[in-house]
Amino acid sequence: MxxxxxxxxxxxxxxxxxxxxxxxxxxxxxxxxxxxxxxxxxxxxxxxxxxxxxxxxxxxxxLKPVPDLPQVSNEAARMGIAGKKFVMVIDLARCKSLKKCQSACNHMHHIHPGQNWIKVYPMQDAEHTAPYWQPTTCMHCDEPPCVKVCPVDATFKRQDGIVLIDSDRCIGCRFCMAACPYSTRVFNWEEPSLEKEIADKPYSCETSVPQKMGTVGKCDFCPDMARKGELPHCVSACPNGVFLFGDMLEDTVTNGAETFRFSDLIKDKAGYRLMEDLGTKPSFYYLPPVGRNFPFENNEKKEATK
Amino acid sequence: MEQLAKQKIIQDLLPQKFGKQGKIWVAGLIVLCIIGVVAYIRQLSKGLVVTGMRDYVSWGIYISNFVFFVAISLVGSLITAVLRLTNVHWSTPLTRIAEIIAVSAITFASLIIIVDMGRPERFYNLFLHGRLQSPIIWDVIVITTYFFISILLLYFPLLPDLKIMLEVKKGFSKGMLKFYSYLGSFWKHTPGQIKLSEKAIGILAVTIIPVAFSIHTVTSWLFATTYRPGWDSTNFGAYFISGAFLVGAGGVVVAMYVFRSHYNLKEYITYDHFDKMGKVLVMLALLYLYFNVNEFLVPAFKMKKPEEEHLRGLFTGEFAPIFWFAITTSMLVPILILITKKGRRPFPAFIAGVLVVIGSWFKRYIIVTPTLLHPFLPMQDVPANYKHYFPTWEEWAIAIGSLAGALLVITIFARIFPIIPIQETITEKEEHEKALS
Structure with a gap:
């Protein structure tokens, strides 16, 4: 970087x-x-x-603090960044469910306590196969089922591949939540408890802040950070470099410390996408949990059984 | 002689004032509606957090209630259109009952869907930013169309009756007469008008059939266009429509019995009507049962992994009691009652109708909620109460309030207008006598 x-x-x-x-x-x-x-x-x-x-x-x-980049207009946020096609790669071999990604995301997007845009699932594909941790969030599908069903164009697909939500337009019908096979969308069931300073900001599709009562929220791939040339919060928060973010057209993905050629990485490590058979074409790839950095320890389960 | 018979029909069928029972009934319904409104005001101020819905079960009894209302409204098209076009005459006295059930149910379907919205004040966005590829927009279009066609099918046959009531005058308050003449003073019952009206009704009867099929098919597509186990089914359109005709016909039988006993209409809604409607119900219940077999047994034979959890939940798991209750009360028991000649007498038929309606309400719940509790990825990283669903008192109050509201609309309609078409009954009788002589 x-x-x-x-x-x-x-x-x-x-x-x-x-x-x-x-x-x-x-x-x-x-x-x-x-x-x-x-x-x-x-x-x-x-x-x-x-x-x-x-x-x-x-x-x-x-000396005076330089203000953050001004928020882009709603039209620009709906268009997306020209000449980009964002992609995320998750290296499952590196994840030990520290959930730093989750807490950074929750903090930066002021997500309602208890709800998460990133979820880390303990997965086991078959009876005798080894369990592993699978961080999951919005797949930013190229054939997004949520966008198809939205009656008011409140959730939309941009030219850079990102799927966003316009919380100023969302009518809260929750059809997108039913349509999403990855169960990634959350709903603001009550008035979000935000500091006044945050709550008074005008809503931006690119920051997804502030969340609004009666509307849907989900991972936005942090396009505001991309505009600044920075990585999404989950990527930079992960100490193990699980998340690799990048641009498919540049054919590079990075976790901040290491940079890879996307096509090589996917080819060499046999990358795959979730529920490929549904035809949703996610922009979210997984590298199989081969040659792991950590053993799988499900402390949550242990605590639950205690 | 003929004149006397006509006078008797008019006297028998004119709307009647509420008796003591009627007043208690109306008061009870109003109280339920008010409780529903209070609960909705709470929901408006606090948000949908007052419901039992959370991120996994994001559609609860509001949506199953919506499906129920859309389903029951289909009966309008069955009785007024399908039977009319197939030249069935015995159903004439039932047309208005069916049509007011349709209008009132479709009205409350629209209301309950607004109740389910997180931001009801942004309803206008559907018109401002509507996108045609969303099944919700299709639903908005067809439901609106169905509403207006149903209103017209209620209104046109009412015109001759309005004239009759304006002529009778006695027993009507000034305000009511004013209302009648506002609605239908232009109707002179001339042969030209009759011809025009019959033509219009004929056209509407033909149009309402595809529209009625559309409203419930589109409603089923709200589910079937998703990937979820239990909804991802090509059977859904036909499955929903057959179920809709069943619950609607059940509702009509219940209404027939209630109007018959309270308004003393024994000569007009006869044993023969119950017998025939009973047979219709048996046929529809068998049809719906057939689609249920397709819907559940075919996936259960394969037990694909995502379907397995869902189906086990229904057959033997968490939802088994409601699932089997719904199947038994909405189909099996009514079939057993109505298949015998004795079972098609008014009272047992009424009981069967009530069972059909109650069973069907829970059937809609079984269609909507269990699927949402069986997502593809396990339920994870959410508070414990997100993994279950039980409606809160606000949801019950609103759902029950909407049902009470629909019944109230029907009751008030029957107070203001003749619930059995007067003119049509007279015409039928005349034609019948002409044929005899």
Whole structure:
């Protein structure tokens, strides 16, 4: 993720420089940057890295947090990111059900306590086969059954392959929940308990925040992070590198630490998709639990039997 | 002589004021409706969290109640259209009963589906952003069409009766007469009008059959277009329609008995009607049984893995008591009662009708809920109460309130309008006498 880190640094530094430039050249009150006009130097200096790689020093008072990328419009969110086809690969050999993915996802999307967009299933394919952990979330199918049945286009498929929900349009009929064979969709049965700051935000399909009462929610593949050139929260939260996210057109997937050629990975490790026979064509691949990093220990079951 | 007979028919069939029993009945229904409304207000303010539904069982008794209402409404088309077009005359006195059941049931089907919505205030999105590939949009289209055709099929045959009541005048309040003349003062019963009306009814009777088939087929597709075991079936359309005709005919038999005994209509709804409707019920129950055999025994023979858990749950597991109760009360017992000549007398036929209706309500529950508790992936990472479903008092109150509301509409209709078509009865009698002489 070196390239991404650079681009973020660049972005920060440009923002800062632009702010400085505005502060320096304007004698009149600048309508675009009221803050810079009223700043009085504090005398405390901080070192920063400029775009050219030089270390520069500026007064701390001129530092100002760069706002997050502005939210894209509903139209843009429905279109998706051009020239991308997002894909996720799960390496089952690496999962020991730490559920860090789940807690990061729940935290970042402010999901109602008890509900999860990512579920980690203890699976056993047949009586004598070895059990394994299977993290599951929205498959972002290319033939999404949920999108087919939605009567109001509240859940939709984008050009980059992501399936999203417009909670401002959803009528809460829950047909999509019945249609999804992967049981991935959750419903906001009551008013979500959100901090006022979050609850007052305008809803964005790309962040799926804030969740709204009487509407459906599910994994969104974090397209807001993709726009920033960053990985979905579950991917970066997993300490074992189970989740590999990437772009099928670039033919690469990464968990942040390692990057693979997607087609090779799927070929060499015999990747597969869930319920292929249903014809839903998921964008979500699994690598079989071969050559495992961890033994399978189902502590939940032990605790339950105690 | 003829004039006298006509006067008697009119006097017998005019709407009657509620007696003491009638008043208690209406009051009871109103109370149930109010409790339902109170429960719905609670649901509106707190959200669907007041129901027993959760992420796995995301459709509960609201949806099974909706399917029940759509099913029972199909009887309008059976009695008024199918029997009419096949030149069956004995069903004439039953047409209005069937049609008001249809109108009232389809109205409450629409209401209960709005109750089930998470965001009912966004209902307009169906028109603003409706997408034609969704079976819900098909349902909205066909149910609306069915509603309007049913209203017209109720209204056109009512016109001559409105004229009769406007002529009688006696016993009607001023407000009611005003209402009648608002509805039908233009009807002069001229040969031209009669011809036009008959033509219109003929066209409607033909149109309502495909529309009626559509409403229930589309309703079955809400389930059959998904992948879930128990719903993923090509049998579903026919299975639903046969079940719908059964419950509707059962409902008509119940209504026949109640109107007959309370409005003293023994000369108009005769033993012969119960005998014939009893035979119709037996035939429909056998038909529905046939589709049930197809629906359950074929997958049970194969026991595919995803189906297995679902079927075992129905046959011997968690849902076995309701499953067998529904099969027995909606089909087996009514067949046993109605197959004998004695069983087709009014009272036993009434009991059989009641069993059919109750059994069918639970049958709809069995179709909707157990499937949702048997998803492809195991139920995981959810609170314990997500893995079971039992309706809360709010759900019961709303469901019962909607049933009471449907009965209230039928009751009030019978208070305002003659429940047996007067003019048609007179015409039939005249034609009958003409044929005899």
């Amino acid at each position: 070196n390239t991404n880190d650079n681009s973020r640094r660049e972005f920060l530094a440009t923002g800062l420089l632009a702010g400085l430039a505005l502060a320096g050249c304007s004698t009149k009150k600048n309508p675009f940057d009221e803050l810079a006009n009223d700043v009085k130097p504090s005398g405390e200096m901080v070192k920063l890295l400029s775009v050219d790689g030089e270390v520069i020093e500026i007064d701390k008072a001129f």
